[in-house]
Amino acid sequence: MMQATEAILALPAAATPYADKVDGLFWALTGVCGFVTIGITLTIAYFCFRYRRGTPVNRKLPDLASGKRRSRRIETVWILVPLAFFFIFFGWGARLYYIYDDPPRNALAIYVTAKQWMWKVEHSNGRREINELHVPVDRPIKLVMTSQDVIHDFYVPAFREKRDVLPGRYTVLWFEPTLRGVYPLRCDEYCGTAHSLMTGTVYVMSEGDYGRWLASGSEEPTLARLGFDRFRELGCSGCHGPSSTLHAPSLAGLYGRMVPLADGTFVRFDEAYIRDKILQPAKQIPAGYANDMPSFQGRVSQQDILELTAFLRSLANTSPDVPQGNHLP
Amino acid sequence: MSTAIAEPAAPEPQSNYLTNGYSLWSWLTTTDHKRIAILYGVTITAFFFIGGAAATLMRLELVSPTPILMSAGTYNKLFTAHGVIMVWFFLIPSIPATLGNFLIPLMVGAKDVALPRVNLLSWYVFALGGCFVIVTLIAGGIDTGWTFYTPYSTRFSQTQVIYGLVGVFVTGFSSIMTGLNFIVTVHRLRAPGLTWFRLPLFVWAIYATSIILVLATPVLAMTLLLLAMQRVFGLGIFDATLGGDPVLFQHMFWFYSHPAVYIMVLPAMGVASEVITCFARKPVFGYRTMAYAIAAIAAFGFMVWGHHMFVAGQSLYASLVFSFLSYIVAIPSAIKVFNWTATLYKGSITFEAPMLYALGFVGLFLIGGLTGLYLASLGMDVDLSRTYFVVAHFHYIMVGGSVMAYFAGLHFWWPKITGKLYSESGSRLAAIVIFVGFNLTFFPQFILGIEGMPRRYFEYSPHFQFLNILSSAGASILAAGYVLPLIYLTWSALHGARAPDNPWGAKGLEWQTRSPPPVENFDAPPSIPERPYDYDPEAAEEARR
Numbered sequence: 001m002m003q004a005t006e007a008i009l010a011l012p013a014a015a016t017p018y019a020d021k022v023d024g025l026f027w028a029l030t031g032v033c034g035f036v037t038i039g040i041t042l043t044i045a046y047f048c049f050r051y052r053r054g055t056p057v058n059r060k061l062p063d064l065a066s067g068k069r070r071s072r073r074i075e076t077v078w079i080l081v082p083l084a085f086f087f088i089f090f091g092w093g094a095r096l097y098y099i100y101d102d103p104p105r106n107a108l109a110i111y112v113t114a115k116q117w118m119w120k121v122e123h124s125n126g127r128r129e130i131n132e133l134h135v136p137v138d139r140p141i142k143l144v145m146t147s148q149d150v151i152h153d154f155y156v157p158a159f160r161e162k163r164d165v166l167p168g169r170y171t172v173l174w175f176e177p178t179l180r181g182v183y184p185l186r187c188d189e190y191c192g193t194a195h196s197l198m199t200g201t202v203y204v205m206s207e208g209d210y211g212r213w214l215a216s217g218s219e220e221p222t223l224a225r226l227g228f229d230r231f232r233e234l235g236c237s238g239c240h241g242p243s244s245t246l247h248a249p250s251l252a253g254l255y256g257r258m259v260p261l262a263d264g265t266f267v268r269f270d271e272a273y274i275r276d277k278i279l280q281p282a283k284q285i286p287a288g289y290a291n292d293m294p295s296f297q298g299r300v301s302q303q304d305i306l307e308l309t310a311f312l313r314s315l316a317n318t319s320p321d322v323p324q325g326n327h328l329p
Numbered sequence: 330m331s332t333a334i335a336e337p338a339a340p341e342p343q344s345n346y347l348t349n350g351y352s353l354w355s356w357l358t359t360t361d362h363k364r365i366a367i368l369y370g371v372t373i374t375a376f377f378f379i380g381g382a383a384a385t386l387m388r389l390e391l392v393s394p395t396p397i398l399m400s401a402g403t404y405n406k407l408f409t410a411h412g413v414i415m416v417w418f419f420l421i422p423s424i425p426a427t428l429g430n431f432l433i434p435l436m437v438g439a440k441d442v443a444l445p446r447v448n449l450l451s452w453y454v455f456a457l458g459g460c461f462v463i464v465t466l467i468a469g470g471i472d473t474g475w476t477f478y479t480p481y482s483t484r485f486s487q488t489q490v491i492y493g494l495v496g497v498f499v500t501g502f503s504s505i506m507t508g509l510n511f512i513v514t515v516h517r518l519r520a521p522g523l524t525w526f527r528l529p530l531f532v533w534a535i536y537a538t539s540i541i542l543v544l545a546t547p548v549l550a551m552t553l554l555l556l557a558m559q560r561v562f563g564l565g566i567f568d569a570t571l572g573g574d575p576v577l578f579q580h581m582f583w584f585y586s587h588p589a590v591y592i593m594v595l596p597a598m599g600v601a602s603e604v605i606t607c608f609a610r611k612p613v614f615g616y617r618t619m620a621y622a623i624a625a626i627a628a629f630g631f632m633v634w635g636h637h638m639f640v641a642g643q644s645l646y647a648s649l650v651f652s653f654l655s656y657i658v659a660i661p662s663a664i665k666v667f668n669w670t671a672t673l674y675k676g677s678i679t680f681e682a683p684m685l686y687a688l689g690f691v692g693l694f695l696i697g698g699l700t701g702l703y704l705a706s707l708g709m710d711v712d713l714s715r716t717y718f719v720v721a722h723f724h725y726i727m728v729g730g731s732v733m734a735y736f737a738g739l740h741f742w743w744p745k746i747t748g749k750l751y752s753e754s755g756s757r758l759a760a761i762v763i764f765v766g767f768n769l770t771f772f773p774q775f776i777l778g779i780e781g782m783p784r785r786y787f788e789y790s791p792h793f794q795f796l797n798i799l800s801s802a803g804a805s806i807l808a809a810g811y812v813l814p815l816i817y818l819t820w821s822a823l824h825g826a827r828a829p830d831n832p833w834g835a836k837g838l839e840w841q842t843r844s845p846p847p848v849e850n851f852d853a854p855p856s857i858p859e860r861p862y863d864y865d866p867e868a869a870e871e872a873r874r
């Protein structure tokens with residue numbers, strides 16, 4: 001019996017402050033909806049019992065005009081009261097969504113590539129893992145995710161969060177786990193035959209353990225270092241390098257900043273923009289520059305873009321005159 | 330059916346729409362809306378049991394967290410078949426094309442629908458679409474899910490996607506024709522004096538549904554066509570590698586498929602309004618508000634599709650608007666539940682099978698609607714979307730709501746349609762068995778979702794097993810519950826006692842004619858009541874004494 005109770009009530013642990021907030025909303029919704037369900041069910045049951053045929057009760061209906069007035073009043077009440085609760089739940093849910101949708105600037109970026117049917121994870125120092133994700137506790141983590149094939153969805157019930165992982169696009173999921181532990185990861189967008197096996201594990205560990213884990217992998221060059229190599233091999237440095245004579249912007253220090261565009265708008269220089277510029281450079285031309293960058297569509301792989309992005313990220317806090325690449329380990 | 334006994338015996342058999350030709354040919358070439366309703370009824374019943382068999386196999390498999398009966402591929406094909414068949418070949422045509430077809434002309438006092446031959450054509454088109462689906466199943470099935478999300482459906486699925494798409498595409502035209510027919514019928518063929526606010530709410534509901542059918546279904550046709558062109562010719566609309574956008578497909582798909590939920594639910598609300606007033610012997614509470622609520626649901630239902638994409642990379646502001654509108658569309662639904670409840674107050678209530686089904690509908694729709702509030706709330710949806718919570722939520726709406734109401738309507742109008750009575754105890758028992766089985770099947774799925782079990786999972790983490798077993802146990806009760814009406818209704822059609830013209834003492838025009846109605850629907854022009862649902866609970870009590 002004990003086991004049965006546990007099987008029913010074993011809600012996943014809430015491992016982030018955000019998850020606690022979601023649980024707050026959940027219980028509020030459950031309280032109100034539970035009350036309404038029970039209230040209406042009991043009212044129906046009571047009416048059915050009291051007014052079943054043959055009971056000697058007053059069934060006199062009000063005359064048409066006064067009945068109409070009364071039912072207007074009653075209906076106004078049961079339009080306005082639910083509406084008030086709906087506004088609360090809308091606002092409450094929207095507030096959480098703002099948090100969910102806005103990763104902090106200082107979040108530790110980890111790259112996730114989904115494919116049928118596995119999760120490939122790359123940490124900034126080049127450490128890779130499959131179907132596992134190691135993260136430090138008490139630090140905002142930002143997953144930068146893309147898919148190599150169909151749509152997947154990165155869902156960690158303990159974080160009360162999920163985000164679709166799309167082909168041809170980066171999406172971001174962020175969280176700040178405060179509870180060390182081991183949590184299941186599940187694909188939550190149907191992705192084909194082995195969809196239900198596209199699961200994994202998230203390890204939330206202490207900062208020290210995470211550092212040791214990060215260092216324990218085989219000696220691999222960091223993503224940014226690989227990106228620097230790509231930057232030269234693909235010829236990016238020919239135009240964007242510090243010694244270039246061509247009129248192309250230096251990319252140092254740009255990452256995360258807002259860039260003015262030729263059409264007068266601004267765009268954030270982030271994963272999505274970098275990807276777009278590599279594949280479709282004619283879109284979103286920066287102000288003051290000509291549209292003369294060639295498209296690298298078909299010449300770069302998913303992995304190349306990932307590495308280039310990591311490299312540009314590593315330039316975030318450098319000034320445009322710092323010789324590029326020298327800051328890398 | 331205690332009231333039936335008190336009524337005078339029905340007159341001797343006269344010619345009616347059922348005696349107007351017995352050959353198969355007379356049925357296949359009929360333009361009588363009543364016969365077409367029965368053609369639809371037989372067809373969708375067959376699809377209901379095919380779709381139900383797929384569900385039963387899935388629930389059997391899910392008893393164990395690891396494979397026991399089938400492979401993952403087979404499981405994926407089963408849930409796709411279940412979804413496609415139940416949505417397009419049962420739920421969408423269910424109430425409109427059977428009860429609606431039979432009743433709309435009767436309720437407006439007309440001889441037939443406005444375009445009888447188009448009506449027959451719509452059934453043939455429906456049957457043709459159904460043939461494609463059967464062929465798809467025989468050819469090995471589809472594994473995309475009923476939502477056909479790209480790029481899985483265009484570049485990765487190795488199954489018979491195109492056959493299935495053609496089936497759904499073709500069937501859409503039958504929906505459009507049926508919708509168009511009802512719109513014209515309600516506008517043009519109402520009996521003199523039958524103004525809009527004298528129409529039964531069932532007619533309002535079917536009218537609103539028809540508008541949605543006509544406006545939304547073409548978008549589905551376009552979407553499926555683009556999908557097929559991408560799969561066959563490599564057109565890049567939804568293909569990220571060609572500069573397209575897979576999420577665009579989701580927008581287009583749900584632009585149809587969310588209103589489609591209201592195609593399934595509005596007619597159910599119409600049935601509930603007819604049945605509850607009749608068995609409470611009381612005018613419906615707030616008739617005009619109920620009619621406006623139907624119109625509001627149909628209108629706002631078109632503006633909430635984006636709530637399916639809160640985690641799909643849709644912009645923050647789009648999500649905010651869709652979340653807000655999703656709450657707004659809940660208001661008219663809430664009004665309807667309150668008004669049904671208030672209709673019972675001071676009634677003279679009896680509990681024949683149609684009423685039991687209708688009360689079951691209200692309770693289950695209530696839970697389905699309230700759990701929709703969780704999913705409309707952005708922060709909550711980020712956790713719950715695409716989990717079993719969603720599966721439970723929409724089954725409470727579509728099975729607890731629409732199917733219960735379909736059964737309520739079927740039992741309510743069965744004596745009118747067939748001219749026969751059915752087993753009173755058997756039908757009440759079935760209503761209770763279905764209600765219990767339904768809750769046992771789907772309530773545990775809410776908890777599974779809250780605990781984080783994604784939908785469409787063939788294998789699952791062992792700690793979800795207990796709730797899955799509960800759900801499967803419930804499904805076996807539910808399956809038994811659905812077989813019961815098949816038995817006693819078939820028996821009734823063949824050997825049932827003759828039904829009087831108005832066994833429930835109901836007020837609609839359809840009860841003024843014979844059971845079953847003559848070919849021309851009315852022997853004499855029906856008298857139009859000054860207001861609909863002119864029931865009097867005190868008189869009903871008097872009559873009993």
